[in-house]
Amino acid sequence: MPVRPLQVLRHDSAKYLRRRKSNLHIVFVHTPMSTFKVDQRREFWQNFDVRYHATHPGLQHMENVLWELPHWMTWLGGVLQHTGFESMEPLDFYSSETQITGIDVAKVRASLARHPGDIYLFSPMTPNLFFALEIADLIKEMYPHAKTIFGGVVATPQRQKLAAHPSVDYVVFERAEYALPALLETIEAGGDVTALGNMCFRMDDGEIFTSSWEYPSIPVEELPFPKVDLFPSSAGKDIRYIRQVYALGCPYKCSFCTIQTIGQKPSYFPVERVISEIRAYRKHYGEHHNIYFGDETFTTHAERTLKICQALEDEGNVMYDCQTRLNLLQDDRVLRALHRSGCRWLEIGLETADQESQDLFKQRVKIGSTRDALARVRDFGIPVCSFMVNGFPNQTIDDMRRSLDWVCGLISDGLLQASYLFGLVPYPGSELYEEPEKSGLRLRHHDFRYYHEDMLPVFDTEHATAEQTYQVFLDGVAQLGQAMSCRPYFGADTIQGSRAAFGAFWESSHV
Template sequence: MNKILLFNPKSANAKYRIPNSIMNIAASVEGRYDWVIVDGNCEADPVQKIMGYVDTGEYKYLGFSVMPGPQLKQAIAAASAVKHKYPHVKMIWGGYFPSNQPESVLYSHLVDFIINGPGDNAFPNLIDALENNKPYEFIKNLIYQGTDGRIVKTVKEDLIDQDSLPPLPYDKLNTMYPIPRFLGKTYLGEKTLAYHSSIGCPFTCSFCAVVPIYEARWKGKSAQNIYKDVKYIKDKWGATAIEFHDNNFFVSEKRAVEFAKLIEPENMTWWGMARIDTMSKFKDSSLEAIRRGGCKIIFFGAESGNDSILEQMDKGGTQTGKQILEFAGRLKKFDIIPEYSFVLGTPAPTPEKVMAQIDFEIDFIKKVKAINPKTEIIIYTYSPVPTEGSEMYKQVLESGFKFPQTLEDWISPAWENFDLRKNPLTPWLTAEMIDKIRDFEVVLNGVFPTETDIRLNSLKRAAIKAISTFRYKINFHKYPYEIKLLQRMWKYRQPEIQGF
């Protein structure tokens, strides 16, 4: 009667990936407790599936992995259904959303405990404590509501040596959901595997939800163990490509190069995330080895070409606008596509200053494209993240911005779009500013359709480019209805929302 149900809420409409976060938790209790996984991406009615398990009376613990946005809606629906029928079932949430919004989560009375960061030790230790009626106050990485009603946060655990962790239970997952179902067709390849090779990031960007969780710490698996896992899935289930979902895959030049050399004979293509100021220090020989090893595209948080805004964001490191431009040109030589994300609409003292910042970024993005036209540009509108203590967080609060207070408020239609950084509710942005950002994005994507949209053939690319180029050249981005129509007709894929 002490089985564990692990739930991965739906995160995308048509993109299935191995639920790595939940799989890590499953690995942590493997051999100690019986467990099952319910994947919301693979179920027509995941709540019904969950209730089918819980109705047996055998499942005493439910663990949910919850990111902001789409996952939250399904997580709340499932938690509500279970708690109203079986209040004694222990509900445990992990992931960025509950760790960053513990009050909303715990005061909903749907969730009993939050795993605040990695749960490899915290989750099994908590289950052991609850099973044996032992104290849990000294278990690290926990957040819960104390007897006096206040939120209690236990101390953070040092990051675990990733090579010491048990292997992910791929074979057991395969009995519930066939692994090939998670190997989707993408720009990278016919059967793309999602994999986590590290946790955390050694930087403190004030707009990033990772910072409060990992506190500028990073730990990665060895290149040999990454290769062993990837090759196992390639040989057993036919994976042809890899998406590394690490927050920062390229922290270590040595590790990245070693992995590239190990994977090169396997003829797999891959993608990962990096920082420009980190990779700009890589030797040419390292970049050559990484490309030979199959790396096709790398995501970089460029954020802004304005050095003062980079400082405002507490970007850390040594990144500058000049470096962003130079590195785009450098990667061109190695045939690696840089995927640059920019955050427009950061707070400023006056509306005129905000608009001037937006105009600057639009001009800067055009400079990037002039240097390396293959650079993928992803545009976000700034969405405040509750990184308490940062200068930007103070500016956000002083502007009158407020975060939702209840769990239900977080899944309102406006906030769901807000979490995708598409529909900001910030006091310093006007409708005119939002229109300027969105219209430029439409024209930019018309002139330079993303290479990662595998459904957009050469004829469609040529057509949309032809009707967009004149607007782009004369800086006339307003009312791009004809481009929007084509994008809607052809279901143009936006990587910032849909991935590859």
């Protein structure tokens, strides 16, 4: 099928945002994550959690650990509701304990029996793709006429393999705001799915069909309002924060990242829309909730950052967390505005103290400026948490250990409130997975159950075996856990409740 001209695409796709009534019942499936116990994580997560709570007065411990609302569900729920699909519900398996060997078939079957549907939507990540497929198998057994549709961060790069699975009816790749309503309408009408964009599926003869064209992205200002009430208000007791988005897109492209908007100029939601969403989510799930901005680089555009900060300051009762990069914290106006508007946790991807690794796998971050940059952020009253990654392919064992000593020193010197530490995972969709040899990786296997940031690495390098890299990781988790046991720079006197209550979610670590 020839690629359609852009103006025809826009004309065709626009009709899918017209309202119409559908009788389909749609079930959003929140796939479980495996739990994997790492003994060294107990002290690590307990001390990390204490430091996080210290900077968020009023934060409540979760009851059933949903952690956060799956943003893709409320987002697409809003799109589907806007286009006439009124009957929908979430099906949560995430808050259940799941062993790496597979789902609890009896429990999942019983849950599915309580949630019959015509359409089951999945958006798993790499390590829980296996569980999503197991659930899809049960759905096809129990409801053979129901359709299973996969999309998202792992489904897009793995679309042809997924489409070949007997329990997967359709894979929607890349953005789904046009494609998913079009697919559902076509399914309901018994139409020709091959006429649609962004589709990959197994045809009756067993051949895999992949659309030769894609719908354009909807301008963010035209996206329908999310379906905030997709989950019952009681779910507010089970989440740590409310995820929010100000901008889609990150101009940087790190080789270990799988976010499908990396390398793209950010597109910003209207500030009024962002504030309206925050109000709606908090009204439904609890006014006490702080916000977590999911933008990969919240401070990319200084003037836009100042604009959203002013709106949050005017709102007056919002505390929030956000992410950015070390090289995007040079403007004192931005730092001042972040603090005044309620930023109480700023996450920065430091990843490694090795400049060569930064140059190879990240962009435009100069480690030599780290201490000065963190001191400036601290002096503006903003706690900083870093992301550290163990096991870059160019690193020796000594290089890895030096990075761990470095970040522990930043914590001890009051320059970091806390730090994550994860093992490097070459997820599908990243450059590290697609071209491992180019980066110096030798992948051991493609069993995605074990593509897990707390497990033995799935690769060797010329400098270290997976076993050697993993031992450095385990030692680093223990080392960081000890480093975070000292008195934090921020919130030292605000800890309340039994220390045993902190870090409980991570006792059997979820990805």
